[in-house]
Amino acid sequence: MTSQLILAFVVIFSGSLVAALGALKYYDKRRKEQVRAVLKTISGEPLRPQTKILKDLPGEDLRPLERILHHFNLADRAEAAIRQAGLDWTLEKLLMAMGVGAVAAAFLGAVFLKTLSTFAAVLLMGSIGMALPYLFVLRKRSKRLAAFEEQLPDALDFLARSMRAGHAFTISLEMMSDEMPDPVGDGVPEAVQ
Secondary structure: OHHHHHHHHHHHHHHHHHHHHHHHHHHHHHHHHHHHHHHHHHHOOOOOOOOOOOOOOOOOOOOHHHHHHHHHOHHHHHHHHHHHHOOOOOHHHHHHHHHHHHHHHHHHHHHHOOOOOHHHHHHHHHHHHHHHHHHHHHHHHHHHHHHHHHHHHHHHHHHHHHHHOOOOHHHHHHHHHHHOOOOHHHHHHHHHO
């Protein structure tokens, strides 16, 4: 029983660690490519054309983990969900929370769930613990988007009245960001800049 518990911990911990490291590596590679493109633009080198006649097959030159991340677009989806939730988290923080949640929940499952086998309890609770931080982000995102939809008519009315009063569009957006509560007021300054 103890060996099963240790094996389950090792499997869940190593799985979450491999997933986190793979996602971080993909994220880092993507950022480096963006920086290289910006540096090429600044140096005056012509950029490669973005349009192609032939479509590249997805994941031709990628390793297996990168191919999975690229196929499901996991890093971009998680970053977008964090931004839309209005959280100041990074992708690394989310992945770390998912790993810690998996290990903590697996430990609790092994200690308290005696109706299942130890391995099944650890896997079940570890999976649930890993999903909880991402589910929290998705819940915050849906609440924030619902609040945005609720505030949007008022924001558009504010913009229309401000522009009818003779203010420029950018000034109207700045005034709206000062006057409107979050989430409409929070996201506007980024759009102006």
